[in-house]
Amino acid sequence: MVKENTFAFFLGCLMPNRYPAIEKSTKFVMQKLGYEILDMERATCCPAPGVFRSFNKGDWMVAAARNLCIAEKLDSDILTVCNGCFGTLQEVNKHLKENKEHRELVNEKLKLIGNYEFRGTIDVRHVAEVLGYEVGPWGIEDVIIRKVNARAVIHYGCHFLKPTRIREIESSEGPTIIEEFVEALGIESVRFKEQLTCCGAGGGVKAYDGTASMRIFGEKMKNIDEVKPDFILDICPFCHLQYETGQDYLNKNKSCNYDYPVIHLSQLTAYCMGMDQEFIGLQYQLMGREYIFGGEEKEEEVI
Amino acid sequence: MSENVEKYIKRKVYKSTSSRIAQKFVDAGLEKIRACINCGTCTGSCPSGRRTAYRTRSAIRRALTGDESVLKDIDIWLCSTCYYCYERCPRDIPVTDMIIKLRNIAVEEGYILDSHFGLANDIFYATGHGVPATGENNKKWRDLRESYGLPPLPPTVHSYPEAVKECQELMNAVGFRKLLDNAAKLKEERAQAAKKDKEE
Numbered sequence: 001m002v003k004e005n006t007f008a009f010f011l012g013c014l015m016p017n018r019y020p021a022i023e024k025s026t027k028f029v030m031q032k033l034g035y036e037i038l039d040m041e042r043a044t045c046c047p048a049p050g051v052f053r054s055f056n057k058g059d060w061m062v063a064a065a066r067n068l069c070i071a072e073k074l075d076s077d078i079l080t081v082c083n084g085c086f087g088t089l090q091e092v093n094k095h096l097k098e099n100k101e102h103r104e105l106v107n108e109k110l111k112l113i114g115n116y117e118f119r120g121t122i123d124v125r126h127v128a129e130v131l132g133y134e135v136g137p138w139g140i141e142d143v144i145i146r147k148v149n150a151r152a153v154i155h156y157g158c159h160f161l162k163p164t165r166i167r168e169i170e171s172s173e174g175p176t177i178i179e180e181f182v183e184a185l186g187i188e189s190v191r192f193k194e195q196l197t198c199c200g201a202g203g204g205v206k207a208y209d210g211t212a213s214m215r216i217f218g219e220k221m222k223n224i225d226e227v228k229p230d231f232i233l234d235i236c237p238f239c240h241l242q243y244e245t246g247q248d249y250l251n252k253n254k255s256c257n258y259d260y261p262v263i264h265l266s267q268l269t270a271y272c273m274g275m276d277q278e279f280i281g282l283q284y285q286l287m288g289r290e291y292i293f294g295g296e297e298k299e300e301e302v303i
Numbered sequence: 304m305s306e307n308v309e310k311y312i313k314r315k316v317y318k319s320t321s322s323r324i325a326q327k328f329v330d331a332g333l334e335k336i337r338a339c340i341n342c343g344t345c346t347g348s349c350p351s352g353r354r355t356a357y358r359t360r361s362a363i364r365r366a367l368t369g370d371e372s373v374l375k376d377i378d379i380w381l382c383s384t385c386y387y388c389y390e391r392c393p394r395d396i397p398v399t400d401m402i403i404k405l406r407n408i409a410v411e412e413g414y415i416l417d418s419h420f421g422l423a424n425d426i427f428y429a430t431g432h433g434v435p436a437t438g439e440n441n442k443k444w445r446d447l448r449e450s451y452g453l454p455p456l457p458p459t460v461h462s463y464p465e466a467v468k469e470c471q472e473l474m475n476a477v478g479f480r481k482l483l484d485n486a487a488k489l490k491e492e493r494a495q496a497a498k499k500d501k502e503e
């Protein structure tokens with residue numbers, strides 16, 4: 001039986017190794033909400049659904065299954081904060097549960113390194129979906145101590161909702177899960193042109209052709225700049241990296257002058273639940289370092 | 304999809320009429336590529352194609368008709384795996400999976416980009432992470448972790464050197480190591496041949 005209110009926290013790469021503020025915020029939020037958060041010791045890269053899967057899909061599946069086994073041993077569902085990790089782990093988990101032939105093939109390989117066997121006992125969850133559907137705007141309302149009165153643009157990224165027939169969260173053409181959740185945190189979400197398209201980082205494109213990646217991203221930024229938000233809200237450290245380094249690149253190479261803070265859903269929620277602005281870590285990011293959350297404390301604290 | 308179409312796309316590949324690429328798709332259970340009606344919805348949805356020379360429909364078509372030049376076309380590496388085409392294909396073809404399959408075949412035949420080879424070989428295979436925090440260059444990230452009250456290295460493979468070895472063993476066992484070495488070898492051979500051609 002999978003333990004209730006417990007998550008095996010899958011860190012991935014970018015969050016722990018570049019944006020530890022997101023790691024800190026996620027733990028803060030989940031623990032305050034009453035979830036137990038377990039370390040997934042010895043986990044590797046998910047591995048990345050773009051670049052790694054492009055080498056050999058079978059090998060990618062085996063490496064992902066090893067990570068899934070670590071959580072199975074903890075009898076806990078996996079929590080991810082990254083669309084890439086979610087994309088890989090959710091897809092492989094679902095596929096191996098459904099496809100006996102591949103499950104056997106994968107287990108044959110896993111056996112070679114010892115105590116690993118994919119059993120298909122857990123689920124893989126994304127923090128945006130846990131917050132959006134399980135905690136919900138109705139549930140977060142009671143546990144926040146302050147709201148941020150700001151206008152934000154929301155970037156869903158690609159692998160959180162797509163492919164819809166595998167993710168089964170909500171339509172990818174007009175999602176509202178994050179908008180509804182952050183409204184409870186005082187955020188007015190502003191729509192912008194081509195809001196749901198890719199940030200241009202995935203699939204190994206950023207690693208292989210930085211210029212092409214920046215052309216896709218540059219168009220995104222232009223559309224965002226048209227609506228002049230207070231900040232950009234994302235749910236993925238890879239999109240986060242793209243929005244950070246991308247604005248920097250456009251400023252240096254395309255004579256732009258962007259300075260939009262880039263904030264992960266976990267960071268925003270942690271702030272509203274009482275984590276100090278200092279730990280949100282904007283001062284260590286590339287963009288919007290000076291940004292201070294506005295808004296006000298709620299009058300009576302209900303915790 | 305009607306039974307006829309189902310039968311049609313699952314049919315055997317005949318050597319005389321079809322191609323090596325098509326056979327590999329069939330072997331991988333991706334014979335559905337044959338349901339493509341060349342409508343271009345995938346290209347029309349593609350954020351990458353809008354900004355680069357990459358054309359999804361054309362890549363699919365070339366795979367389908369056995370035009371092997373598609374394997375060495377570096378444009379297939381411009382797909383960001385955003386899944387728009389996958390969502391919208393009127394024939395329900397998992398288009399992104401097809402592009403991934405094309406890349407898998409390309410790598411098998413030694414068409415791997417240097418940046419990706421480095422990522423696979425020097426970073427993932429060596430550390431277990433795609434973006435590591437080990438090494439002198441990454442000290443600032445470990446310091447940053449500590450400033451948040453987190454351990455300097457996360458409790459992943461980074462904290463368990465023997466787990467890095469374990470993953471390398473696994474990658475050797477599945478053939479990933481061999482895949483990389485072979486790709487590097489084929490690439491080198493091709494480079495040598497090209498050099499010789501030029502000299503002559």
Ligand code: SF4
Pocket residue numbers: 338339340341342343344345346359360363388391392393394395396398
């Ligand atoms: S959208 Fe589907 S059917 Fe249309 S060209 Fe692309 S792959 Fe073929």
Ligand code: SF4
Pocket residue numbers: 345348349350351352359381382383384385386387388389398399402
């Ligand atoms: S998944 Fe790739 S080919 Fe398909 S629309 Fe996105 S970038 Fe284009």
